[in-house]
Amino acid sequence: INEMSDKQSGQKSAKIAAGAVVCVESEIKGDVTIGARTVVHPKARIIAEAGPIIIGEGNLIEEQAVIINSYPENITPDSEGVEPKPMTIGVNNVFEVGCMSQALKIGDNNVIESKANLGRNVILTSGCIIGACCQVNTCEVIPENTVIYGSGCQRRVQTERPQPQTLQLDFLMKILPNYHHLKKTVKTTSGATPAKI
Amino acid sequence: MSQRWVELRRREMASLLQPERVLYLVHGEKKIRSPLSQLYFCRYCSELRSLECVSHEVDSHYCPSCLENMPSAEAKLKKNRCANCFDCPCCMHTLSTRATNIPAPLPDDPTKTAMKKAYYLACGFCRWTSRDVGMADKSVASGGWQEPENPHTQRINKLIEYYQQLAQREKLERDRKKLARRRPFMPLAFSQHTIHVVEKYGLGTRLQRTRPGAPITSLAGLSLKEGEDQKEINIEPAQALDEVEPLPEDCYTRPINLPEGTTLRQRLLQPDFQPAGASQLHPKHKHLLIKRSLRCRKCEHNLSKPEFNPTSIKFKIQLVAVSYIPEVRIMSIPNLRFQKESQVLLTLTNPVENITHVTLVACEEGDPEDINSTAKVMVPIKELVLAGKDAAAEYDELAEPQDFQDDPDVVAFRKSNKIGFFIKVVPQREGLGDVTVSFKIRHDFRNLAAPIRPSEEGDASTEAIWLTHHVELNLGPLAP
Numbered sequence: 018i019n020e021m022s023d024k025q026s027g028q029k030s031a032k033i034a035a036g037a038v039v040c041v042e043s044e045i046k047g048d049v050t051i052g053a054r055t056v057v058h059p060k061a062r063i064i065a066e067a068g069p070i071i072i073g074e075g076n077l078i079e080e081q082a083v084i085i086n087s088y089p090e091n092i093t094p095d096s097e098g099v100e101p102k103p104m105t106i107g108v109n110n111v112f113e114v115g116c117m118s119q120a121l122k123i124g125d126n127n128v129i130e131s132k133a134n135l136g137r138n139v140i141l142t143s144g145c146i147i148g149a150c151c152q153v154n155t156c157e158v159i160p161e162n163t164v165i166y167g168s169g170c171q172r173r174v175q176t177e178r179p180q181p182q183t184l185q186l187d188f189l190m191k192i193l194p195n196y197h198h199l200k201k202t203v204k205t206t207s208g209a210t211p212a213k214i
Numbered sequence: 215m216s217q218r219w220v221e222l223r224r225r226e227m228a229s230l231l232q233p234e235r236v237l238y239l240v241h242g243e244k245k246i247r248s249p250l251s252q253l254y255f256c257r258y259c260s261e262l263r264s265l266e267c268v269s270h271e272v273d274s275h276y277c278p279s280c281l282e283n284m285p286s287a288e289a290k291l292k293k294n295r296c297a298n299c300f301d302c303p304c305c306m307h308t309l310s311t312r313a314t315n316i317p318a319p320l321p322d323d324p325t326k327t328a329m330k331k332a333y334y335l336a337c338g339f340c341r342w343t344s345r346d347v348g349m350a351d352k353s354v355a356s357g358g359w360q361e362p363e364n365p366h367t368q369r370i371n372k373l374i375e376y377y378q379q380l381a382q383r384e385k386l387e388r389d390r391k392k393l394a395r396r397r398p399f400m401p402l403a404f405s406q407h408t409i410h411v412v413e414k415y416g417l418g419t420r421l422q423r424t425r426p427g428a429p430i431t432s433l434a435g436l437s438l439k440e441g442e443d444q445k446e447i448n449i450e451p452a453q454a455l456d457e458v459e460p461l462p463e464d465c466y467t468r469p470i471n472l473p474e475g476t477t478l479r480q481r482l483l484q485p486d487f488q489p490a491g492a493s494q495l496h497p498k499h500k501h502l503l504i505k506r507s508l509r510c511r512k513c514e515h516n517l518s519k520p521e522f523n524p525t526s527i528k529f530k531i532q533l534v535a536v537s538y539i540p541e542v543r544i545m546s547i548p549n550l551r552f553q554k555e556s557q558v559l560l561t562l563t564n565p566v567e568n569i570t571h572v573t574l575v576a577c578e579e580g581d582p583e584d585i586n587s588t589a590k591v592m593v594p595i596k597e598l599v600l601a602g603k604d605a606a607a608e609y610d611e612l613a614e615p616q617d618f619q620d621d622p623d624v625v626a627f628r629k630s631n632k633i634g635f636f637i638k639v640v641p642q643r644e645g646l647g648d649v650t651v652s653f654k655i656r657h658d659f660r661n662l663a664a665p666i667r668p669s670e671e672g673d674a675s676t677e678a679i680w681l682t683h684h685v686e687l688n689l690g691p692l693a694p
Contacts, residue, residue: 172472
């Protein structure tokens with residue numbers, strides 16, 4: 018993405034689009050762009066260490082969820098030749114309580130259930146459901162509409178994608194501001210559109 | 215998957231108390247060694263019983279998800295399946311019914327559409343829905359779902375009827391032969407109730423043994439009166455085919471699509487169809503579970519009888535060993551070294567309300583029950599006295615603590631109905647392997663179940679009998 022070179026100089030604040038509800042108690046570090054109608058609960062953590070994170074619209078990021086763009090383990094932050102890779106997250110995804118996602122590319126309409134763990138090299142397409150406590154550390158593209166469930170991470174393909182949580186999002190966007198302070202939204206520039214996969 | 219997790223957690227929790235380390239020996243048909251928490255105590259025979267020396271009987275059927283009780287006859291008709299609940303064919307979890315609003319044309323006015331509720335089944339664990347296999351949404355919340363018909367049902371039913379008839383005929387013939395040898399005044403009707411007849415195509419002798427005197431109902435209770443005309447049922451024998459369907463041509467070359475096929479477990483849970491493709495997996499009704507009651511084989515008294523209500527976990531009769539026999543538990547083990555004497559701290563708990571006197575006796579040389587011990591043990595010689603279990607003791611401040619005058623070399627501490635005492639262990643075997651010791655524990659037992667006889671001398675207390683149990687302890691490996 019071209020805007021990466023601009024960001025490298027040090028623009029480290031989060032860019033929250035108008036219409037997104039991001040609670041003040043959430044931790045957002047680094048260069049993070051959050052699309053409209055996205056709800057970020059308190060105690061969620063979005064950390065852009067090794068590159069920017071671009072989150073699309075209509076996402077639901079629940080408490081204690083961690084979305085982290087971190088350096089791969091064998092590379093120290095100071096070594097040269099490390100290009101910051103952006104992490105892109107599409108629309109209508111749900112990151113349930115306590116999940117941890119390091120995947121660089123996440124498409125639309127995915128559900129990452131509680132305490133699931135996604136490695137850096139996984140690419141989620143659309144409609145995938147990663148079940149509770151499942152750890153997906155493989156280096157692969159997960160096909161559409163895949164459900165990963167069970168202690169052995171069994172897989173199956175479902176015929177329809179999970180529905181977007183519009184009702185829940187609307188409810189939260191009404192209720193959360195009654196009880197939490199929100200982070201300030203910024204009018205996003207035209208360049209910062211979430212990458213379409 | 216979730217069952218395995220439950221089992222692992224149960225083992226984990228049990229490992230905190232480590233009941234597997236103290237085993238009591240049960241004298242039955244087989245000598246069984248098992249922790250006291252898994253044993254029963256027949257207070258009429260005054261003996262320990264394990265699960266293998268009692269007879270298990272089905273008490274009641276219930277569905278594990280809707281907790282609905284079902285009488286046994288109805289359960290048999292429905293093949294032990296619940297009428298309302300379904301299992302996910304993919305992950306065997308319980309399916310839940312979900313509703314959506316769909317626009318549907320009104321019956322009187324086809325041009326207008328109104329929102330109607332449509333119901334479908336969905337699994338919360340693997341996200342399977344009934345729409346995945348093509349089952350249409352139903353308009354009623356429950357009762358609309360049908361299991362697919364087995365195409366072979368008719369043939370199977372006919373075969374079952376034919377063989378039932380055959381079994382009846384053979385039984386009659388056998389009984390007639392037996393009667394011919396018997397004395398002539400034995401009533402004919404009694405032959406129907408003979409319990410030592412082995413039923414062909416029937417249930418087998420093990421189940422029959424537990425119902426002495428009750429009439430046997432073989433395959434679905436066909437009982438013909440003597441002399442009634444039996445309807446002749448003829449079946450065509452199965453035809454053997456020479457030609458078998460050939461394999462598809464791309465059988466070896468087609469790449470396998472794993473999510474499309476079924477696993478063996480999914481396939482075998484539906485023995486009627488055994489579908490190879492995941493798109494043909496239909497949900498089945500949920501299996502019923504049973505509550506069982508246990509009965510001592512010698513005296514035919516009930517040892518365990520659960521409550522009838524499925525929501526209740528209590529028991530009407532619960533003669534478990536831990537509430538009658540003092541329990542030995544290992545409290546602390548020092549470093550054990552080969553041929554060096556060490557002191558192990560054990561606790562003894564008294565489950566009954568009266569004072570119990572316990573004597574420990576080391577096993578003699580050549581004791582046939584002592585096969586596992588790998589160390590010599592020196593048990594306290596004196597008799598140990600255990601106070602009764604007093605539930606109100608903690609609230610009664612004025613009660614004086616009973617003075618037992620314990621020998622401090624033997625008794626480490628005393629706390630209400632529990633004492634800690636030392637035994638000396640000398641491991642006799644070097645190398646790998648656990649140090650195990652065994653001894654006999656002799657205690658007095660007041661049998662409250664015995665009938666109260668009018669006493670001649672005015673002695674009102676029930677007599678105490680002395681019971682002896684063989685106990686084995688696993689003290690773990692030698693210190694490195």
